[in-house]
Amino acid sequence: MKQGIFTVIKNEQLAPGVHRLRLEGDTSGVTSPGQFADVLIPGCFLRRPFSVCGAEGGVLTLCVRNTGRGTALLTASSPGARLDILTGLGNGFDLSAAGERPLLMGGGTGSPPLYPLCASLLRLGARPGVALGYPSAEAALYLDEFRSLGIEPEVYTLDGSLGMTGLPTQALRAGGYTSVYACGPLPMLAAIDREADCPVVQLSLEARMGCGFGACMGCTIETKDGPRRVCKDGPVFGKGEVIW
Template sequence: MLLRSAEVSSLKSLGVYFLLELKVERPFESTPGQFAMVEVPGRTLMRPFSIFEVEGPYVRFLVKEKGKGTQELKRIRPGVKLKALCPLGKGFPLPEEGTKPILLAGGVGIAGLFQLAKELRRRFFQVQLLWGERGASWFPFTIVSYLLRLGVDLTLCSEDGSIGLKGLLTDLLPPFGEKNVLYACGPKEMLEALMVRVPSGVKLYLGLEERMACGVGACLSCVLQTPSGTKRVCVDGPVFERGELL
């Protein structure tokens, strides 16, 4: 983990999302599921974002515009200099050979799973991915198209039925068994529902979304109470195996 100088190389609007690309001075390797703290011009505190993709010196973040911080970030232009603290946290462990991974993305949770899908396909795993949104207009179809070209078995779920399967992702889970490994990232309510609905014999890894101020465990703003004691999402996670939380 290092504080890195970076320059905004591009920012693309994708409907309710935008794709922010930074060029960092010191390239790094990232485990799928890790995150970064990114400087927002005019703001004192950095903001946490899942690392969507890393390619050489370029780091990309898929961001949903939903507050003043992300609104300000969306207004910046290529050439602006920023600081980024990355990579941070514990990412997703890769499945054992012979297992069948299923990825479950709720909304912007796709940002934490995209790099995992790429890595699994690179290793020739068959990847099944369910992605839930409110409706068709919420899906960034540039990302949808890329996943399909990658060979991912992609199912879209929409709450209003305007595309794909109608309903909540947690009500539309595919058949699975002990040979499957489930990876999920999304809203707290979705992850809580999965912990209840997925049988205990099936491995389930959860990428938590949490507000945080420092990203390195010092501020204690992302503390989580678990059966084994207090956990800090930023350093003990953001990825947890279901058994660590129940």
């Protein structure tokens, strides 16, 4: 965990209610894809946790969906705004057992955090497949970013307005993957945990947190190994670990 002051250098809307913030600062605290950052938003008492969608060259990337007072303030922040951020939080994804053909599955704002993971897996020589799900074409995120890595994502929308109709979990049926890495809504992650037909499954959970670094026990979930903190013991949990 590292505490630092970051300066907003860019704030762009990616989809209705979803903003991408580029923040300049010391990103050396980020040690693995799948970790999160905890942002102190002026006007809020508690920090807000967001998955890291990039941490390269001193620029931290966060994608923020406007869901309440804190995220409304954050998505309205202008370039030049300075924010106190804790980085390097959580365990992050374990890339060591990905195998040759990992399948990356994202739902909504769970998709962008898979982008740095995808880049890392490519650097390790894997050939990742990517399946992303959104409510509609309008809500789709990060398709061009994955394309820039040379990956054509399989897209699923609930209303069929883009790609295939339905949920990204349908991508599991094709088989042939050596591991699954997923970030998205809890029901999606639970379905992947049930249905993925491979030994390595890495699920990045979201939870309402108090502190974000393991002190308050606010985000505890039940796992087969007993109570675990999403912020400190997770946010990434393995196959069959979480009691849904």
